Structures are given as structure tokens and as C-alpha cells.
Amino acid sequence: MLLQQELFPPLPPSLSLKALLQQRAREGHIFYKPKDVARLLKVSGFQVYYAITRYRLDAVMVCGEYRIPWFSIVEFLENQPQIKRQFWAFQHYVNSHVSEKDIYISENSDIYEDAPQDYYGLKDLHIPTDLRIEELANILEVSTTLLIKDGHFGHTVPWPDAFDYLVEREVCNLPVFERDLPMSTGEIEKIDEEQLMLF
Structure with missing residues (x-):
């Protein structure tokens, strides 16, 4: 609890969350x-x-955990009213279909991103050019051992390697397993169409 208080002390009246x-x-x-x-x-x-999973908040998957770049939080703040409306529309849709559990989801339909791109602008994060593995682990708040295993890194990590690693793990570049989707693709498209009507 003390660590959390140190990490996020109360904001002075003149300081915004963005600042x-x-x-x-x-x-x-x-x-x-x-x-x-x-x-x-x-x-x-x-x-x-x-x-994150609906691509409204940018994140990277590192060692099995999501990490959100600071500027994505700022963008999320600026769009929060619309995102909240989408969230409640999605919740309402799911709740209205909770009794219909006969949807068949294929176990072997995977979609992979063939050419990962930096959709989130991670190149603008100003991470040091050459990092020790401990420094990168500290930035990502993960265990050094897990990061070495997940990224196949040595003791030093040149920025191009760290950048490629992060881009490949941007949520929109991750494989989408149909078995992990809460409903069929057609229904998800219908939800997205309904959400667009909110704007």
C-alpha cells in the first residue's frame, strides 16, 4: 500500500493527470x-x-502480462466518454445473451499478423539506445529471468531489438485465437456496427 501511495501521490490542484x-x-x-x-x-x-482487448487502449504483451505506454493513457483519457459508452453497450449486449450458450467456437482457427507494424508509436518513447537486460525489465516492470526467456535476450539489449520485441507484442499484432473470442466473429462485427452508432 505504501508503494502505491509513493507511485501515485495525490495530485496537486494545478497538476493534471496528463502532466x-x-x-x-x-x-x-x-x-x-x-x-x-x-x-x-x-x-x-x-x-x-x-x-485493451477491444483495441481502445494500446498495450503490449510482455511475459504474459499487459503493459500500457503512458501516452496511451492520455489518449484514452481524451476519448474516455465514448469508450465508456461503448463499454456499457458491450456489457448490455453480453448480458442480454448470457443465457444463449450454444455458440460453437472452432479450436483451430488462428489469425496471425504477418508483418507487425508499430501501430502505437512506440518509437517515440525515447528509451535509451543500449540497455542492460535489467534496465529493460525495470522499465517493463517484469522479472529479468522471464524477460530473457520471453525475448531470447542476452545481457545487453540494443534498442532495435527491444523495439522489434515490443512491436511484435502490441496487442493488435498478437495472434487472435477464435476459441478465445466470447462469441462468433459475425456477432462481434454486429457489436462493432452497433457501437459505431453511438458516435
Whole structure:
């Protein structure tokens, strides 16, 4: 609890959340865990995961955990009213279909991104050019051992290698397993169409 208080002290009246994130980025705190984002935005953890998996909040998957770049939180803040409306529309849709559990989902229909691109602008994060593996692990707030295993890194990590690693793990570049989808693709397209009507 003490660590959380140190990490996110109460904001002075003159300091906005955006200014705080910018200040902390200059100090080297570039990525945030979903629970930190939930606390910062005063939303539930589920809403943060919803925003990530519905491509409303940029994140990278590192060692099996999401990490959110600071500027994505700022963009999310600017679009939060629309995203909240989408979230509640999605919740209403799911709740209205909770009794219909006869949807068949194929176990062997996988979609992979063949040419990962930096959709999130990670090149603008100003991460040091040459990093020790411990420094990169510290930036991503993951264990050094797990990061070495996940990224096949040595003791030093040149920025091009770290950049490629992060881009490949941007959520929109990750494989989509149909078995992990909550409903069929056609129904998801229908939800997206309904959500577009909210704007």
C-alpha cells in the first residue's frame, strides 16, 4: 500500500493527470500495469482489460502480462466518454445473451499478423539506445529471468531489438485465437456496427 501511495501521490490542484504522466515519463516511468491504469482512471480492472482487448487502449504483451505506454493513457483519457459508452453497450449486449450458450467456437482457427507494424508509436518513447537486460525489465516492470526467456535476450539489449520485441507484442499484432473470442466473429462485427452508432 505504501508503494502505491509513493507511485501515485495525490495530485496537486494545478497538476493534471496528463502532466503527471509526462513528468513521470521524463523520469523513466514509461509503462504501466493494468491495475495501475485502473487506479489512475478510477475505473474497474475489467474495464481496462475490455479497452485493451477491444483495441481502445494500446498495450503490449510482455511475459504474459499487459503493459500500457503512458501516452496511451492520455489518449484514452481524451476519448474516455465514448469508450465508456461503448463499454456499457458491450456489457448490455453480453448480458442480454448470457443465457444463449450454444455458440460453437472452432479450436483451430488462428489469425496471425504477418508483418507487425508499430501501430502505437512506440518509437517515440525515447528509451535509451543500449540497455542492460535489467534496465529493460525495470522499465517493463517484469522479472529479468522471464524477460530473457520471453525475448531470447542476452545481457545487453540494443534498442532495435527491444523495439522489434515490443512491436511484435502490441496487442493488435498478437495472434487472435477464435476459441478465445466470447462469441462468433459475425456477432462481434454486429457489436462493432452497433457501437459505431453511438458516435
